[in-house]
Amino acid sequence: MPVARPESSGARVIAHVDMDCFYVQVEQRKQPHLRGQPTAVVQYNSWKGGGLIAVGYEARKDGVKRSMRGDEAKKACPQIQLVQVPVARGKADLTTYRNAGSEVVSILSRKGRCERASIDEVYLDLTDAAEAMLAESPPESLERIDEEALKSHVLGLNEDGGNLKANAREWFQRSEADHRDKLLACGAIIVAELRMQVLKETEFTCSAGIAHNKMLAKLASGMNKPAQQTVVPFASVEGLLEPLPIKKMKQLGGKLGSSLQIDLGVNTVGELLQFSEEKLQERYGVNTGTWLWNIARGISGEEVQGRLLPKSHGSGKTFPGPQALKTIASVEHWLNELCEELSERLQSDLDLNKRIAHTLTLHATAFKSSDSESHRNFPSKSCPLRYGPTKIKEDALNLFQAALREYIGSSGVSTHGSRSRGWGITSLSVSASKIVAVPTGTHSIMRYFHGQDRSCCSSEQVKDRLIPEAAPLSPSGTKSYSGSHPTELPIEYREETRISGAMRIVDEKETNEELCIREDVCDALQPDDGQDSSCSSQGAPHEFIKETSAVSSSGTRCCMELNQNELHMESQAEETGTKCSRHGTRPREQKRKMVKDKGSSSILRFFQNCNNSSSPKQEHARNTDETQASSSSSFQSTGTFSELNEADVPKENSLGMPTLGQQDELRRDAWDYKIDEIDPTVFNELPPQIQQELRAWLRPQKRANIPKRDTSQPWLKMFFNKYGVVKEVFIPEKRSKATGNRFGFIRYDCPVSADLAVLRTNGVWLDDKKLFVKLASFEAKKNRLSNSIREGEIYKAGMGHTKKHDSRVNVAFQNHSSLHNNGNAAQGLSFAQVLRGAGETSLQNKFQSKQIQATEDIAVVEKSPDIDCSIVEGTMEEVTDSMKKMADPLEVLVDNDDCTTVDLASDDPLFNCHLVDEAYEAPSVQPNLSIGP
């Protein structure tokens, strides 16, 4: 029953809620005997006791920090209890924490629009609820205000003197208070209730900030940390921000913040006020400049996104040091593990939330030992995502191979069979993104995925059946959960019974509808032979979260531009401006001094690091590189920074800027400090080398360019190693007669498809024939080819996209790959489905489905029924045949860039060749849709 927002005040009530030492609390709930004890969560304890990722407040008192090793933590706090992160498939498994986060979200989303900001944080827009409370039962009229609310810290209230709670009560009930303050008071009461509810239902404590925008709320939630809440009244904003070190502000904790410090000399938010918006824009770009100008004044119009579920899922692992993967086989093994986890989570998301991911991405990091100076990053690659563990594994491996070829190909390091020659993989990850809710319709996907199991069919049934029994962690609703878990299960068992982290969004409009997606709606949904197509495994949802607001509230969501406009408007309106108070020079000197002191302590730390590490480091240096060793010892011998000048640094430096790699080595092996532990406040007092490094660090990470020595055409190079290993490249002298374009041929070690039909039929390359650019959309293609191709005429079967092939051919017109490429999925268009054998869709009618039995991989953009699409399997002849049988071939516009090399004899000049025209755009990696051996 939201009350309309009064015109008079655009003030919002925004809360940020952050769980206290979250993973630790999760573990303490699981093992209650840990409560009250100094506790931390580690992963992989075998090496140096593992790495800490969460630290309880008792242990923090002893100086235990996140990212310490387990051994260090023990040293700092001998009684510390270290709990290990669960391990599954040989890697850390964060499922329990995701699920715990979901529990919390399901509670915190009850009172207003809610945004899941991270695994343990949410933002809430409580404006409506606060306005409603103010209208119906304002705090001043309340007999009793929640204890918890009264414990709020209210910035600006002098907390030092006298009774804090009395002060707070007075503030809450002041009748003469500003409307905005009253709203915040209501917000604080609501938040206190929510926090109590979280505690009651989950046994977790959390902290919160309540303010007029996200930025301030976030700032506030961290100010008083375990189990407390902090309110930022409008009037306190200036006083809060003015002395605040800029690095404390969200988004300024990294390079941008350092740049402000080093390049602008700005160390506190107050000092930022002196710069005009134009000045900031000039240095940091229009968007960032305006953003900086605004946040310095406490202005942030960013909306709370109504989103309770993650936008992507990922699974990754690092392989540090000697564990680096050096064979394709080991990469494949780990990719398989990662893909299995990912597939499980995708399956859960589908089951619980009816969401489908459309893009699979592979990331990796690698090193090349044969240095070769082109120190490029391992590229990431993506392709359309097909559901099912086996398909995901296969596609991920293909992506990896494509990326590896690119990585290796450019610098001459070779692969020898599957064994690496000079490369190593130090991290792998797969992720799934472009997740969209499936459209509503008439057919439940559950029936398909779960076969005979009717109980999974409707969401209601799922809810009724699964929630109570499957969720030892948390029944939905208000029933509180007691900590009576079975103690540590064996890993295997736990893995099988683990709970999905995904949550079901119940969309009001859709609750009673079954899903329209059916078996082959979307190629993406074909389950493969893998294990997780069964109903049971991990389908157990533990939460259904009702997406109350947001998702569909079409107008407010999305568009950055709108927000930016709001920003401007707000800066003119009230928001929380301190805009008149620029150039507060008076406290500035003091500030400087203060930060300087802090800075010198950081310098001290720096020296200590140097000294502490000098002897072991020296030893280490001996084991590494001469360069490092020498720079290390030169540093030690000089003893002071001021003497460490250019002459001391490795020769390369005198020639110019050192490479990043060299700097890295210097940084870590010779001196052993971390670049972001240096306090830029004292930048000018740092030794020149370190200044230089800091500047280098600040510079945008350049894409290391592929060395230019290569004279071949860039348009040709885009296809190098794209589909296989390049065996040969040849570039005719002449240009295409038709287009005037340059062109070339790449011969791979495998069959490819490309513009070959024309070449074959002609016998002579390119004579009198046109080259056609591959285009994504039917319309574009039609226009482009209108001169040579008539609608309604069948030319020849072919493929929409060049890709690797086995002995058989797939034909795809505007299939999911095209969708992937032209971004339709990303634009939120929904997918209709074509069901084998059923006759409801237009596509079906056109294709007379009976003749096309193997309609895997079908995706149709509803918006453009004219480019309905299909994939037909078979040999080239078979495919051509079946297309001729189609009732209405009008849409089947095929041009002659669609053919494969699979039929060619090995001595054919075009065997395994790909013709590349300079007008081509770099294609993306496609899943290997081939069938057969």
Next chain:
DNA sequence: CTTGGTGTGTTCC
């Protein structure tokens, strides 16, 4: 192969 490990989200080109 190294700001520790595993995930997320946004911005820019």
Next chain:
DNA sequence: TGGAACACA
């Protein structure tokens, strides 16, 4: 666009 870079939990 996809992909890199960045920022954060």
